[in-house]
Amino acid sequence: MKNGKKIFILVETFLGLMVFVLVMFMFLEKNEKKQEKISVIIQNSDDSQWAAFKYGAKMAAADKKTEVFVVSTAGSLSVQEEENLIEREIANGASGIIVEPANGEKTEKMLKEVEKKVPVVLVESLASSDGTETKMPVTGADNYAMGKALAEELLKDCGGNIKGKKIGLVSGEENAEAISERAEGVRAVLEEKQADILWQISDSFAEDKEKNSMEQSEKVDFIMTLDNISLVAAGECSSTNNLHGAVLYGIGHSMEAFYYLDTGEIQCLVVPDEFNRGYQSVAELSDSLRRFMKKPERNTVSYSTVRRETLFSKENQEVLFTMSQ
Amino acid sequence: MKNKYLKSKCGYDMQGENQNTEKSRITERVRSWEKYGGWTNLKPKGIQTTLMGVFSLVSITIMLISGFVMYIWFSTLSREETVQSTQKLMEQTGESLEDYLVSMRQVSDTVYYNIIKESDFSKQKQEIQSRMNLLYEANKDNLRSIAIYNHYGSLLAAEPVASQKEDPDVTQQDWYIQALDEVENMHFSTPHIQNLFDDGTQHYYWVTSLSRMIEITDSGVSNWGVLLVDMDYADISRMMNQINTLNNGEYYYLCDSNGEIIYHPRQIQISNGLSGENSSLAASHKDGVYEDDFKGERRKVIVNTISYTGWKLVGVIPYSAFIHGMIDVRYFIILLMLLTVMVLVALNRVVSARISSPILKLNASVLEYEAGEKPEVYIGGAEEIRYLGYSIQKSYEQIDELMKEIIIEQNERRKSELDALQSQINPHFLYNTLDSITWMIEDGRNDEAAFMISQLAKLFRISLSKGHTVINIRDELQHARSYMNIQKIRYKNAFSVTFDVDDSLYAFCIVKLVLQPILENAINYGINGTDDCGEIKISGKMENGLIILSVTDNGIGMCSEEVSRLLTDEKRVHKHGSGVGLVNVNNRIKIVFGKEYGIVVESEPDEGTTVSICIPAVLYTEENRKALEGGNLHEKENEQKKEPQRE
Numbered sequence: 001m002k003n004g005k006k007i008f009i010l011v012e013t014f015l016g017l018m019v020f021v022l023v024m025f026m027f028l029e030k031n032e033k034k035q036e037k038i039s040v041i042i043q044n045s046d047d048s049q050w051a052a053f054k055y056g057a058k059m060a061a062a063d064k065k066t067e068v069f070v071v072s073t074a075g076s077l078s079v080q081e082e083e084n085l086i087e088r089e090i091a092n093g094a095s096g097i098i099v100e101p102a103n104g105e106k107t108e109k110m111l112k113e114v115e116k117k118v119p120v121v122l123v124e125s126l127a128s129s130d131g132t133e134t135k136m137p138v139t140g141a142d143n144y145a146m147g148k149a150l151a152e153e154l155l156k157d158c159g160g161n162i163k164g165k166k167i168g169l170v171s172g173e174e175n176a177e178a179i180s181e182r183a184e185g186v187r188a189v190l191e192e193k194q195a196d197i198l199w200q201i202s203d204s205f206a207e208d209k210e211k212n213s214m215e216q217s218e219k220v221d222f223i224m225t226l227d228n229i230s231l232v233a234a235g236e237c238s239s240t241n242n243l244h245g246a247v248l249y250g251i252g253h254s255m256e257a258f259y260y261l262d263t264g265e266i267q268c269l270v271v272p273d274e275f276n277r278g279y280q281s282v283a284e285l286s287d288s289l290r291r292f293m294k295k296p297e298r299n300t301v302s303y304s305t306v307r308r309e310t311l312f313s314k315e316n317q318e319v320l321f322t323m324s325q
Numbered sequence: 326m327k328n329k330y331l332k333s334k335c336g337y338d339m340q341g342e343n344q345n346t347e348k349s350r351i352t353e354r355v356r357s358w359e360k361y362g363g364w365t366n367l368k369p370k371g372i373q374t375t376l377m378g379v380f381s382l383v384s385i386t387i388m389l390i391s392g393f394v395m396y397i398w399f400s401t402l403s404r405e406e407t408v409q410s411t412q413k414l415m416e417q418t419g420e421s422l423e424d425y426l427v428s429m430r431q432v433s434d435t436v437y438y439n440i441i442k443e444s445d446f447s448k449q450k451q452e453i454q455s456r457m458n459l460l461y462e463a464n465k466d467n468l469r470s471i472a473i474y475n476h477y478g479s480l481l482a483a484e485p486v487a488s489q490k491e492d493p494d495v496t497q498q499d500w501y502i503q504a505l506d507e508v509e510n511m512h513f514s515t516p517h518i519q520n521l522f523d524d525g526t527q528h529y530y531w532v533t534s535l536s537r538m539i540e541i542t543d544s545g546v547s548n549w550g551v552l553l554v555d556m557d558y559a560d561i562s563r564m565m566n567q568i569n570t571l572n573n574g575e576y577y578y579l580c581d582s583n584g585e586i587i588y589h590p591r592q593i594q595i596s597n598g599l600s601g602e603n604s605s606l607a608a609s610h611k612d613g614v615y616e617d618d619f620k621g622e623r624r625k626v627i628v629n630t631i632s633y634t635g636w637k638l639v640g641v642i643p644y645s646a647f648i649h650g651m652i653d654v655r656y657f658i659i660l661l662m663l664l665t666v667m668v669l670v671a672l673n674r675v676v677s678a679r680i681s682s683p684i685l686k687l688n689a690s691v692l693e694y695e696a697g698e699k700p701e702v703y704i705g706g707a708e709e710i711r712y713l714g715y716s717i718q719k720s721y722e723q724i725d726e727l728m729k730e731i732i733i734e735q736n737e738r739r740k741s742e743l744d745a746l747q748s749q750i751n752p753h754f755l756y757n758t759l760d761s762i763t764w765m766i767e768d769g770r771n772d773e774a775a776f777m778i779s780q781l782a783k784l785f786r787i788s789l790s791k792g793h794t795v796i797n798i799r800d801e802l803q804h805a806r807s808y809m810n811i812q813k814i815r816y817k818n819a820f821s822v823t824f825d826v827d828d829s830l831y832a833f834c835i836v837k838l839v840l841q842p843i844l845e846n847a848i849n850y851g852i853n854g855t856d857d858c859g860e861i862k863i864s865g866k867m868e869n870g871l872i873i874l875s876v877t878d879n880g881i882g883m884c885s886e887e888v889s890r891l892l893t894d895e896k897r898v899h900k901h902g903s904g905v906g907l908v909n910v911n912n913r914i915k916i917v918f919g920k921e922y923g924i925v926v927e928s929e930p931d932e933g934t935t936v937s938i939c940i941p942a943v944l945y946t947e948e949n950r951k952a953l954e955g956g957n958l959h960e961k962e963n964e965q966k967k968e969p970q971r972e
Contacts, residue, residue: 004374008377008670008674011670012667012670012671015666019660019663022660022663025656026653026660029652055593059591059593063591063594065572255528255529256527258529259529264491273597275593275597276597279594279597279599312518312520315596317517318593320518320529320531321531321592322593323529324530324531
């Protein structure tokens with residue numbers, strides 16, 4: 001074969017290959033536009049306390065061009081139920097899971113198993129089997145600091161002197177890591193000032209047992225609630241004068257909590273930045289899914305202290321805005 | 326005339342030959358230079374390769390330029406189109422927003438001019454309430470509430486009827502303050518949480534407030550107050566959300582005249598510091614399209630002012646959005662270019678082959694001709710190439726004819742030269758011999774005279790040899806013997822002659838009468854001048870395929886200068902003999918056998934001289950004789966020698 005013919009065939013083959021590669025590239029690029037899917041499993045997902053969180057997650061999904069799906073759940077989940085839900089979501093094509101860990105000893109083990117399949121981000125602290133906090137990635141506010149901040153607000157209102165004052169603590173599931181940390185924070189401040197924490201009650205909120213417990217408990221000067229549901233329940237009790245004149249302080253992040261603050265049932269409110277919790281958890285997971293070797297990391301979001309006087313400040317209005325979405 | 330013509334042709338040919346020799350020398354030099362790495366890269370390419378290369382280069386360059394221009398053109402067009410469509414979309418949205426705001430203004434106007442101005446609050450409170458209710462019901466899809474406050478900030482009337490919050494202190498709220506700041510205008514606030522009523526739903530509403538100062542009549546006393554129309558932010562949000570659906574980075578936001586954000590798709594991220602917006606700069610712009618560089622990102626910012634409010638609807642198109650839209654076009658252009666280049670390369674090959682094919686065929690014909698074949702010269706292709714073919718063919722035909730003429734002419738010339746040389750021998754010798762015979766007869770030596778006549782007869786018989794120029798060695802030796810016999814009688818046996826020739830040489834060819842002039846020279850110059858008895862020896866032998874015939878005398882010999890002049894000086898004057906010199910013999914041998922053959926003379930003064938004839942061993946046959954006489958054998962040998970060199 002002549003040289004000219006050889007070169008001609010080579011050039012044509014090369015150009016043909018380039019066309020093929022380009023077409024393949026175009027085809028692959030079209031297919032690559034498929035978004036990652038992140039499933040969010042939170043307990044009692046339709047509750048208003050998750051509004052800001054879900055809005056944050058939605059905004060992060062829009063920014064990161066990721067698909068976020070919030071699994072609908074009613075009430076609290078057992079470890080087994082949560083595991084089943086996670087498995088179902090993975091089977092449905094979830095590339096990552098954001099989960100509020102169920103309360104239970106086997107939760108961490110179960111989630112670590114899940115972590116082997118897909119990246120997982122927790123939105124609440126989780127106790128490890130050895131009693132310390134889990135090393136799994138968690139996005140949330142510093143629970144201990146929030147507890148301390150709440151107690152310090154009480155201290156401030158009492159002019160720093162709460163010696164002998166009777167205090168009751170109300171929380172959801174007591175053995176939940178987040179509640180424990182918050183209680184620890186509160187106790188650390190109050191016990192130092194020799195306040196008298198008469199009782200700490202926790203119960204299932206679905207059946208209004210807590211309200212009854214609070215009403216039936218020994219009369220205290222201050223009630224401090226350590227989670228949103230307890231706070232709303234306590235606010236409701238207060239509105240019907242069933243707290244026997246106890247002043248209410250609490251940690252909450254729902255519009256109802258703000259409402260009770262606005263109506264004066266709650267003296268002071270510590271609000272974790274739920275929008276950022278939702279935003280950061282999705283952003284973190286999305287980044288880890290897109291970047292090779294990037295693993296989700298722990299993210300701490302801020303919290304703010306709201307009083308009736310500052311309820312309609314610009315910042316707090318924005319918090320309310322995220323809750324109304 | 327013909328001779329003249331031939332002469333001129335020969336002259337031309339000789340000139341051409343010189344030119345060819347010069348050309349071939351240059352070619353040789355160039356080849357040897359290239360061999361050692363000279364112009365290896367600049368070696369001239371074939372015409373098809375050159376044409377194809379040039380065509381491909383030109384077409385690829387044109388494709389690249391046109392592709393680039395096409396891309397620039399497309400991207401500019403696409404950019405303009407994107408900006409235009411964004412502007413259109415913004416105009417539509419702006420109109421929708423204006424309609425919405427106008428309807429809210431109309432609500433405010435209706436409440437003020439049709440209800441408040443015409444009524445006394447103390448007397449017609451119920452009527453005012455019911456008319457406000459009617460208005461609210463008619464617009465409740467867009468309205469959150471309508472409320473009238475007096476100059477103390479106390480609520481006079483509100484719709485829908487809801488319990489007022491405990492001490493909302495409206496006088497400290499922005500919408501109230503703004504209404505009092507500019508009493509003649511209506512004021513649109515930025516979105517905020519409505520902090521006025523408690524409807525028992527434990528919910529807070531995000532509203533935009535339209536407030537204005539009003540004149541209130543209460544118990545016949547006129548006083549000022551503030552009319553508040555709270556618009557549901559969800560309506561504005563919905564309108565903006567509808568246009569914020571693009572996924573390419575393009576987005577729209579709404580801000581007031583100070584750059585305070587009313588709506589932004591990333592409103593909370595901006596508040597939290599996760600994102601940012603250059604809204605204050607956009608708010609300072611008039612309507613139009615602007616270039617913006619925000620946090621290192623180049624963007625097109627389109628500003629559209631909403632009437633009555635001073636709000637700015639801002640569209641932001643990052644340059645990355647333009648590129649995003651152009652990616653497919655970019656791929657398409659590259660694909661188109663690649664396919665076009667593929668087609669062009671194939672087309673170029675066909676075109677260049679069509680153009681170069683006749684030239685290549687013509688070239689092949691010329692090469693074949695140069696290789697010694699006689700092909701039909703290719704005549705085809707374009708008119709010019711056909712003409713070239715015709716011309717070359719005609720030239721070759723003329724060259725062939727001229728070559729034939731030259732060969733014939735040369736042969737004739739050689740033959741005439743040979744004949745002329747041979748004819749130089751006879752007269753003087755014949756005169757001397759006949760003189761000797763006469764003298765012998767007069768002296769009564771009839772036997773000797775008869776012997777001499779017989780020898781002379783033999784001599785002439787061989788001299789004639791039927792007119793052949795080439796004879797066998799046997800006859801040549803016989804001729805030499807006869808000659809020497811005659812000369813011995815003439816010189817009265819003053820010398821002796823010895824023949825020592827190998828019998829095997831007798832059958833080979835030799836040029837007629839070459840020994841005789843040498844023998845004559847040996848007698849005249851070698852023996853004649855000496856007192857001693859002269860000795861002449863004729864010997865013959867075969868060496869390396871060559872026949873060497875030598876004539877050796879023991880005469881006076883010559884110095885080396887004289888030896889060297891012997892074969893070169895044609896004008897040398899012969900003292901004795903027939904006058905046919907060695908030059909003559911040498912030339913004849915060379916004419917017949919070739920330039921490498923001829924005579925070699927060796928001599929030493931007082932020692933004697935040896936003259937050797939060196940010729941190739943060619944068997945004497947009729948065919949070889951004719952060939953030698955025609956000069957063909959000599960040419961054939963030359964060609965056979967050249968062949969290996971060519972290979």
